[in-house]
Amino acid sequence: MGRAYKMKGQNRKNKDERYDREQPVEMAGPSKKVKTDGSDSEKEENLEITACDIPGIPMAPVDTANNKQRVIFVLEKASLEVDKVGKNFQLLSSDEHAAFLAKSKRNPADYRPDIAFQAIQTILDSRVNKSGRLKALHVKTQQGRLLEIKPHTRLPRTYKRFSGLMVQLLQDLSITVTGNGNGNGEKLLRLIQNPVTQYLPTNSRKIGFSHSSEKLIDMHNYVGKINDELDLVFVLGAMSHGKIDEDYVEDYISISEYPLSAAYAISIITNAVERKFKIL
Numbered sequence: 001m002g003r004a005y006k007m008k009g010q011n012r013k014n015k016d017e018r019y020d021r022e023q024p025v026e027m028a029g030p031s032k033k034v035k036t037d038g039s040d041s042e043k044e045e046n047l048e049i050t051a052c053d054i055p056g057i058p059m060a061p062v063d064t065a066n067n068k069q070r071v072i073f074v075l076e077k078a079s080l081e082v083d084k085v086g087k088n089f090q091l092l093s094s095d096e097h098a099a100f101l102a103k104s105k106r107n108p109a110d111y112r113p114d115i116a117f118q119a120i121q122t123i124l125d126s127r128v129n130k131s132g133r134l135k136a137l138h139v140k141t142q143q144g145r146l147l148e149i150k151p152h153t154r155l156p157r158t159y160k161r162f163s164g165l166m167v168q169l170l171q172d173l174s175i176t177v178t179g180n181g182n183g184n185g186e187k188l189l190r191l192i193q194n195p196v197t198q199y200l201p202t203n204s205r206k207i208g209f210s211h212s213s214e215k216l217i218d219m220h221n222y223v224g225k226i227n228d229e230l231d232l233v234f235v236l237g238a239m240s241h242g243k244i245d246e247d248y249v250e251d252y253i254s255i256s257e258y259p260l261s262a263a264y265a266i267s268i269i270t271n272a273v274e275r276k277f278k279i280l
């Protein structure tokens with residue numbers, strides 16, 4: 001039998017609401033647009049973010065967690081490196097810059113920014129984030145630069161625009177929202193000081209993910225057994241090969257017999273957490 005769609009509290013205010021809307025950096029709350037389609041001319045401009053209202057999207061960053069258990073993701077070894085290719089700075093990728101990378105004696109296989117792009121999108125799109133239970137997202141590049149992405153950031157959904165934004169971020173050190181009326185631009189994305197551990201709550205369980213871990217577990221059972229008082233820190237690699245081996249990780253686990261993409265591993269993790277938190 002079909003399900004009655006009238007919902008208590010009626011969240012669905014806008015019938016035309018779209019979840020894959022092409023919006024570059026914006027706050028998931030007060031919607032902000034940023035001008036960057038990845039084109040060369042725009043990469044050289046300052047990022048301009050203007051306010052625009054999207055019906056159905058709340059006007060403030062979602063923070064419904066209060067004292068509830070929260071989630072932090074750390075993506076390690078992300079391939080996010082900018083270099084001057086021809087006249088312009090670009091995010092290096094094996095697809096676009098194979099000849100340039102070979103010429104500069106770099107292994108094209110190491111340049112896979114699409115892995116971080118997909119992983120970040122999967123985290124920000126998750127119900128964990130939509131429900132306000134994502135506390136932080138940190139991305140560490142292979143060059144050791146540490147990025148903070150605010151959970152209410154809405155990143156460009158196309159790779160081309162994402163790469164333009166990363167060029168801007170890695171050069172300018174932050175992306176600020178302007179035009180939100182309060183005069184204080186919020187830094188939605190920024191480079192922050194290492195080490196990442198200084199941003200992790202002391203009362204948290206720090207879990208690393210690797211296919212090569214001998215501890216093969218069912219993710220749903222695993223998170224179900226973690227003390228509800230502890231925040232959950234999930235550490236994954238955002239590189240194409242090799243494995244992560246970080247000192248601050250307390251437990252390394254494998255969640256499948258198969259090697260997975262970072263994005264797919266993240267969706268298994270977020271699904272398990274959503275079940276634990278009873279988020280539908």
Ligand SMILES: C[S@@+](CC[C@H](N)C(=O)[O-])C[C@H]1O[C@@H](n2cnc3c(N)ncnc32)[C@H](O)[C@@H]1O
Nearest residue numbers: 209210211236237242254255256258259260262
């Ligand atoms: C593209 S994979 C990296 C490839 C690497 N050879 C490996 O298997 O770890 C990206 C990340 O996804 C996670 N991952 C992939 N398969 C996994 C598995 N079966 N169990 C746990 N984590 C996994 C790991 O954090 C890994 O660093």
